[in-house]
Amino acid sequence: MANSTVTDWETAEFWARSRTEMTSAYALPPAVYADEDFFGSEQVRLFGRAWVGVALAAEVAQPGRLLVRSVGGRSVLLTRSDAGLGGFLNSCRHRGTELAEADCDIANTIRCPYHRWHYSADGQLVAAPFFDEVPREDFDMTDYGLIPIRTEVWGPLVFVSLDADAPPLRIWLGDLPERLAAYDFENWGPASVPGGSRTFDVAANWKLLAENFAEYYHLPWVHPELAKVSRVPDHYRYQGPGMYCGQTTTPVSGEERDDWLTLPPAAGLDDSDAASGRFVALFPNVTLAVLPSHMFLMRLEPLSAGRTLEHCTFLFPPGPMTDAEPSAELRESFEITRRFWIEVNDEDIDICERAQRGISAGGAPPGPLAPRFEEPLNRFHKMTADLMTLPSLAELEIPRGDRPGSVDLFGSEPNPVPPAIERIQASTATGRS
Structure with a gap:
């Protein structure tokens, strides 16, 4: 347990340093990740009220x-x-x-x-x-x-909410269904070959896993091989209004490694979707890593302050990977993709468990967030604070999206091949000006 006597996490003051603008925002206090009393309160106030991905x-x-x-x-x-x-x-x-x-x-x-x-x-x-x-x-x-x-x-997920005051799921998701509409997730399914699903028992708080997914500050050091296909300079924000955090890699690179590009892509994707990897942390407990040819979906199941189950599944667009008998070549391609994802996930698990140990046994006060890389964390922290402090979710304000152009970005130019929804928004904004 963290060295903390904090018992007022249902008050606004507890979250104040994480609810500021990005250039002055700090990480969350250690108790949020390591205190079992906090975990108990979180189960009631956050998971007991949110739209939670369950299957x-x-x-x-x-x-x-x-x-x-x-x-x-x-x-x-x-x-x-x-x-x-x-x-x-x-x-x-x-x-x-x-x-x-x-x-x-x-x-x-x-x-x-x-x-x-x-x-x-x-x-x-x-x-x-x-x-x-x-x-x-x-x-x-x-x-x-x-x-x-x-x-x-x-799409591929079932959600439940135990709270009558939570906004409808369509409001919770915001623009995400429209943003990802071209993938046609309703028709995606699991592979008809072994190895498509796996559960990991992780000695870390669920928020550390969600936060790790949402930011790419750690990429060069924790994932040197991943950084060859999802290069740091090719990362851009991917956030509209909704209870989610997002980033995109545009383009996904195959110059040094092509592990993500060996399977046939979905039909009907535009130039941006066909070239990109979309990475969405859907609050609170689902992450979607969407590539043109497949999705690596992770559902987080918190068991205690320091233990989480990761339920991981590969999903594919309609086609040869979901047929009854994929070819030997496709099986081999899937194994390349599957093995790469598991290697990356193992690296994430290792660093998150190390973070959990440091927070629990060391309990250093939270430090400042890096504006260029960790803005999605600030968004995630604010959503967490809202669920923990609001007396009723009828008062919940859905986070707004990034505005067209570079006005909301830190340290990067706008995406050179922006998603269709952002091109439409930019065109509309230009028409108004």
Whole structure:
């Protein structure tokens, strides 16, 4: 645990040095990463209120499948019925028993293991054994369906929110669906070859992993091989309005290493998407590394202040990689790409675990952020502060996006091949001037 007696992280004062403009912003205090009391509060105030990524849409695409997930310290169920996707608290309406321990097939019926109350896949109570032997006038089965939770899908992901006051997912995502629309993620899927998914148990706080993904200050020293294909001078901001942080590499380079360029690209990409890598940290717990030919998606599951599960999955556009039998050449290409990503992720895990040890055992006060490289962290920190301090998410202000041109940038010129959405914004701004 960090050497801290701070107990006021739900107050604005605790976050003040991280909520300033970028040129005067500091990193977050050690307690945010190392204090178990903070972690407990964060589970309630942040994960218990945000739109949290909990599963791939493909995992619950067919009726009869049930998923069990933990969100903000609560256990939830995800189901698919003829009525569509549903989310519910994992608790029987009789005496609260846990309905399922792990993902399973349910044949469209959820059965309580204790007293065998039965629920349909859309959460309706359909059987309460023996309640008709001594009828109760106050008992109507339609009143005792499972407790629903807010559940929505965007692209390849299922999100849930336990808070009625959280803005709709479309507001939370901001311009991200439009920004990434050309990739057509709804039709992307996992590879039909082994090795497409893997979970890592990481001895670091989830925020360290999200922050590490969002910034490229560490790139030359932690990832010397990655820096050959995702060169530091080729990084640009990739942020519109929405609860996310973004950067892009334009262009992705294949001159020294072509590990990201060995697979066939998606159809229909414009000149910017076809040449770039898009890296988006979707607040709070999902990261998307999108290349023209594939996506490396990571969902973070916090277990404690110093432990996180990384659920990593490769997704591909419709085509030979999602066919039943990819060719031997494609399998080899995928293995090159997969191995490179795992090597990069191993380097990230190692440095984040080292950061966790330094924060927990050393607890040095937070230092200044580097404006050129760490602006996405400042954006991430402000979103974290909002979730931890706002009394209601009805008051949440979605971060605005970068304005067209270089006015919001630090130390770099505008992207030479900007995304389509930014070209449209720049054209509109010019037309107004």
